[in-house]
Amino acid sequence: MMKIDVLSLFPEMFSGVLGHSILKKAEEKNAVSYKVVNFREYADNKHKTVDDYPYGGGAGMVLKPQPIFDAITALTEQAGASKPRIILLCPQGERFSQRKAEELSKEEHLIFICGHYEGYDERIREHLVTDEISIGDYVLTGGELGAMVIIDSVVRLLPDVLGSEESHLHDSFSTGFLEHPHYTRPAEFRGLKVPDVLLSGDHKRIDEWRTKESLRRTYLRRSDLLDKIELSDEQKKMLAEIVKERE
Template sequence: MVVPETPSQLRNAIRIDVISVIPGFFDSPLDNGLLSIARRKELADIYVHNLHDYGLGRYRQVDDSPFGGGAGMVIRPEPVFACIEALKAEREYDEVIFLSPDGELFEQSMANRFSRMHNLIILCGHYKAVDERIRQKLITMEISIGDVVVSGGEIPALFLMDALVRVIPGVLGDSESALTDSFQTELLDCTYYTRPAEFRGMKVPEVLLTGHHSNIEQWRSENALERTRKRRPDLLDKECLELKNKIT
C-alpha cells in the first residue's frame, strides 16, 4: 500500500521508502534511538513496505528458483516492479538504492549527500539474489556496507538510514557533534576523555585540562592525524590521491 503525503512531507522532511520481505524487522529500530528521534521531530518520514503485498497468487509469492538451477531462491521481478512503480506514481525519487555486496562501498560522503535529498527508495535484497532485470531497469544506485554477506538488506538499510539522518540538522541535540565525527574530514576522530582526570593511574593529557582552546584544537588535530596514520593509513593515501587529482 502506498502511503499518502503527510504534513511533515510538506515541510521538506526527507522521505525514505524501504521495501522488504520482512517488514517487521524494522519495528523496534524505528521506534527507538536516532531514527525514532528523526521521525518524532518530523525531519524524516520512513515507511516500510511489505513486498509480499505485491506478491503473486494466493500465497503472495515473491521468489522463485533460478533459471539454470543452483542453490537458493531469487526475488521475482513482478512484485518489485509493481511496488516501485506504485511509489513512483505518487512522487519523484532522487535515488532508488539496492543494497548488495557488489555495490559501491558506502562512505560518509554518501550519507552527507543523501541527507540533503527529498525522497529515497531502499530495496532490501533477500534470499540468494534479485532478478537482474530489477537492477537493470529500476535501481539507480547500488551500495555495499563492506566485504561481508548478511542474511538480507535490512541490516544494511538500517545502517544507511542511521548514518544519513544523524547529519540532518536538528536530529542530534548537538548539531556540531556529527560534523566532527570520524570520516567527515577523511580522518578518524581524535581520542576523548572525561572525568575523572586520573583513573587507576591513567591520566588525561594535560593540554585538555588547560582550557586553552587553540592548543586543545591543535592537539586534537595532531591526535586525529596520528590515529589515522596508525589505524587507517589507507585514508591518508586516499586524501593524497584526491589532492593530486585536483592539482593535475
C-alpha cells in the same frame, strides 16, 4: 522532511531500530518519515510468491521483478513530484562510506530494497534502481541489516537531528581522518589522567592537540586514508613528528 521507504519481506525487523534513540527522535522532530512495506503484498499470484527458480538452473531462488516494480510504482506515485534514490542492498554494490552517507542525506526521498534468497532478477538491477550499495565484503542473509546501517548513518546527518549542528562535522571519516580521542570527568580516574592540554582552557593548543592526535590515530590504524587527503603544511609537520616518534 526526508521520506524513507523500505521494501522488505520482514518489516517487523525494523521496529526496534526505527523506534528508538536518534532515529525515533528524528521522526518526532519531523526531520524524516519512515514506511516499511512488505513487498509480498504486491505479488500478483494467489499464493503471494515473490521468488522463483533461476532460468538456466542453479542453486537457490531469485526474487521476481513484478512485486518489486509494482511496489516501487505505488510508493513513487504517493510521493508526488520528488524523484527518489532507489537503493538496492547488494554484496556487489558500491562500498558504503561516510561520503555516500553525506550525499544521500541531501535527498528528499530514499527507497531501500532488501532482498533475500539467491539474488534479484537482473531487470530490477538494470531498470529500476539508482544505487547499488554494500556495507562490506561479506554476505548477510538479507538486506535488512544493511539498510538499517545506512539509514542510521544518513538520518543523523539531517539538520537539527543531533543536539549540535557541529556534532557530526568531526566524526571519523567526515574530515578524512579518524577522530581524535575524547575524555570527560573526572580528570583523574584510578590514577589515569586526562592530558593536561585539555584542561588548560587554551583553545588553540587544544585544537592543535586534537589535529595531531587525529593524524596519529589515522596513521597508526588506517594509514591508507592518508593517501586520499591533501595535508596542509602544518599537518605534514605533525605527521613527520608522529612518524619520528615511532622510530
